[in-house]
Amino acid sequence: MSAPTLDVTGLTVRFGGLVALNSFDFALRSEELVGLIGPNGSGKTTFFNALTGIYPPASGRVTLGNDDITGLQPQRIYDAGITRTFQRLRLALSLSVFDNLMIGNHRNLYHGIKGNLFGRKRLRQQVEENVESSRRLLEQFSAPLATRLFDSVFQLPMIDRRRVEVCRALISSPQILLLDEPSAGMTHEETRALMDDLLASRERMPGLAIILIEHEMGVIERVSDRCVVLNYGQKIAEGSYRDVSGDHKVRAAYLGED
Amino acid sequence: MTPGKRDFRALIVAAGLAALFVVLFLHLEAQWAIALLALGLVLGLYFAVRAGLLARVQAAASHHPRAAIAINTIAGIAIIAVLREEHFALLMLATVCLFVTVCLGLTIQFGYAGIVNFSGIAFFGIGAYTTAVLTAHSAIPHLLIIIVSGLVSGLIGSLLILPMLRTRGHYAALVTIAFGILFRTFLEVNDTLGGPQGLKVEGMRILGWSLNDNISLGPLGTVSFYASYAMLALFVAAAAFTLIKRLERSWIGLNLDAVRTDETAAASFGIDVPRWKIFAFTAGNCLAGVAGAIYAMMSGYIAPASFNFGDSLLLVSIVLLGGSGSALGVLPAALLVVVLPEKLQIIQEYRLLLFAVLVILILRFRPDGLLPRTMREYLPGWGRK
Numbered sequence: 001m002s003a004p005t006l007d008v009t010g011l012t013v014r015f016g017g018l019v020a021l022n023s024f025d026f027a028l029r030s031e032e033l034v035g036l037i038g039p040n041g042s043g044k045t046t047f048f049n050a051l052t053g054i055y056p057p058a059s060g061r062v063t064l065g066n067d068d069i070t071g072l073q074p075q076r077i078y079d080a081g082i083t084r085t086f087q088r089l090r091l092a093l094s095l096s097v098f099d100n101l102m103i104g105n106h107r108n109l110y111h112g113i114k115g116n117l118f119g120r121k122r123l124r125q126q127v128e129e130n131v132e133s134s135r136r137l138l139e140q141f142s143a144p145l146a147t148r149l150f151d152s153v154f155q156l157p158m159i160d161r162r163r164v165e166v167c168r169a170l171i172s173s174p175q176i177l178l179l180d181e182p183s184a185g186m187t188h189e190e191t192r193a194l195m196d197d198l199l200a201s202r203e204r205m206p207g208l209a210i211i212l213i214e215h216e217m218g219v220i221e222r223v224s225d226r227c228v229v230l231n232y233g234q235k236i237a238e239g240s241y242r243d244v245s246g247d248h249k250v251r252a253a254y255l256g257e258d
Numbered sequence: 259m260t261p262g263k264r265d266f267r268a269l270i271v272a273a274g275l276a277a278l279f280v281v282l283f284l285h286l287e288a289q290w291a292i293a294l295l296a297l298g299l300v301l302g303l304y305f306a307v308r309a310g311l312l313a314r315v316q317a318a319a320s321h322h323p324r325a326a327i328a329i330n331t332i333a334g335i336a337i338i339a340v341l342r343e344e345h346f347a348l349l350m351l352a353t354v355c356l357f358v359t360v361c362l363g364l365t366i367q368f369g370y371a372g373i374v375n376f377s378g379i380a381f382f383g384i385g386a387y388t389t390a391v392l393t394a395h396s397a398i399p400h401l402l403i404i405i406v407s408g409l410v411s412g413l414i415g416s417l418l419i420l421p422m423l424r425t426r427g428h429y430a431a432l433v434t435i436a437f438g439i440l441f442r443t444f445l446e447v448n449d450t451l452g453g454p455q456g457l458k459v460e461g462m463r464i465l466g467w468s469l470n471d472n473i474s475l476g477p478l479g480t481v482s483f484y485a486s487y488a489m490l491a492l493f494v495a496a497a498a499f500t501l502i503k504r505l506e507r508s509w510i511g512l513n514l515d516a517v518r519t520d521e522t523a524a525a526s527f528g529i530d531v532p533r534w535k536i537f538a539f540t541a542g543n544c545l546a547g548v549a550g551a552i553y554a555m556m557s558g559y560i561a562p563a564s565f566n567f568g569d570s571l572l573l574v575s576i577v578l579l580g581g582s583g584s585a586l587g588v589l590p591a592a593l594l595v596v597v598l599p600e601k602l603q604i605i606q607e608y609r610l611l612l613f614a615v616l617v618i619l620i621l622r623f624r625p626d627g628l629l630p631r632t633m634r635e636y637l638p639g640w641g642r643k
Binding site: 094095168 | 501505510537634637640
């Protein structure tokens with residue numbers, strides 16, 4: 001088994017007196033897909049936010065490969081190769097699909113002021129390359145969507161917006177993808193289609209590891225290699241879906257004590 | 259007819275119509291004619307957008323960005339040539355061009371990066387006062403002074419943005435309001451800068467030629483000295499327009515849009531939010547400073563009373579009227595907001611009141627403005643792929 005890509009030890013996040021995440025230990029290997037589950041308010045999204053630098057951790061340590069990335073700015077976390085989607089979509093609705101994808105590809109683009117305003121040879125080349133690669137990526141999720149590359153995201157239905165958000169997180173070829181409840185606001189069928197496409201595109205991205213926050217247990221059961229269960233900011237169980245779903249602490253967390 | 263020829267025809271027809279309109283608007287005196295023209299402009303643009311005529315012209319312009327700028331600059335020169343003897347019309351035309359330049363700066367700040375700036379006129383004023391001081395106390399060539407004034411404006415702006423970076427939403431707007439008021443009060447109590455009486459400013463000279471002299475064409479009559487300033491202002495506005503279009507159609511323009519639409523998402527994808535806010539604010543204020551410098555030399559006299567908070571609101575209303583983030587929309591909006599109160603005496607007293615009502619109506623019924631911003635086109639002819 002390969003060494004863990006992401007190693008989290010004792011990660012704690014506090015909001016005043018509330019401990020949103022309590023001494024959380026977590027490891028993720030390359031190419032693994034881990035489901036992160038737990039009732040509402042159990043600290044799943046807090047974990048993502050602490051990992052991606054949106055919330056500063058109170059204590060603990062996060063390493064990616066050999067690098068300590070604890071408490072880095074979101075920009076540096078992205079540069080290190082961790083990208084994410086958001087529970088409530090955070091796309092730029094007024095911008096085109098292509099623009100949104102290019103926001104996700106920031107680290108591979110050229111941002112010098114001179115070359116962007118004058119000459120523009122490099123800009124032209126990058127635009128042309130990225131139009132192609134964006135089309136290819138979108139086609140893996142939906143062929144009709146790939147033809148709407150220059151439409152504004154505002155005109156797209158929910159499922160396509162989700163696809164755009166997932167593609168935005170994938171286009172820079174990250175090491176780790178964090179998916180925060182991709183099924184929210186979608187039907188079972190749409191969720192299934194999105195997950196199938198995602199699994200298929202994972203084949204083309206060697207090494208990509210995924211952490212998936214999800215409330216739909218059917219999805220977790222089908223796609224995850226391993227599950228981690230959070231409750232009140234604490235890890236209460238870890239293992240295969242079968243083990244975890246049989247665990248009495250997990251049942252109590254979801255259904256209440258007997 | 260080839261598509262290229264059709265594009266050029268569309269561009270020339272559009273520029274010709276615009277030039278004809280501007281000449282009539284500036285030349286006519288009758289109150290009813292002015293009111294009718296203003297109404298015609300608003301309705302005309304509305305239907306041109308609805309009928310797709312404007313999209314046609316914009317597509318042509320995006321296919322030939324350089325030709326589009328050149329044709330419209332020539333149209334501007336033609337306007338100046340036709341109005342060559344009319345001091346007042348040329349003064350207004352020059353003022354419109356300078357306001358266009360300032361509002362293009364505000365477009366970078368507000369339209370792209372989402373930074374609300376309620377002290378636009380203060381940065382215009384910083385440029386004007388820098389010019390007044392430098393022309394009086396230094397031997398720097400005047401063209402260079404214009405550039406230096408822009409840089410000083412940008413520099414002071416980049417200091418102001420530092421506390422703004424720590425605030426969000428309305429608080430950033432409050433910082434700029436406070437700065438605008440502070441700037442005016444400072445000028446009024448500062449005796450070295452002339453206090454409430456203000457300062458006299460030398461007319462502009464380029465290589466020994468004074469822009470403040472009328473140009474005699476012998477038997478053909480005399481060209482007003484305002485024509486020289488109008489020409490200069492026109493070139494500056496055209497340069498600003500070119501620059502801002504290039505900015506929009508680049509990865510930097512995309513970064514600014516990302517910062518405006520969602521700071522958290524932008525940061526999560528590596529975009530350095532403070533850096534691009536500083537960039538946008540500085541670039542916008544540089545444009546305001548350059549415009550202020552030319553304004554100071556043209557009017558020959560500046561005083562704190564010319565840089566009111568109300569004038570900053572007028573600038574913001576131009577941006578909103580044209581369409582937030584729409585560089586093209588700034589042109590008709592600036593024309594209306596600058597010229598209308600000067601020509602229609604009835605509304606002169608009420609101009610702030612009227613523009614306040616106008617902003618409310620725009621935000622209520624047409625939040626995207628007269629000429630809504632279109633999708634970003636990175637390369638010429640992008641829309642026809």
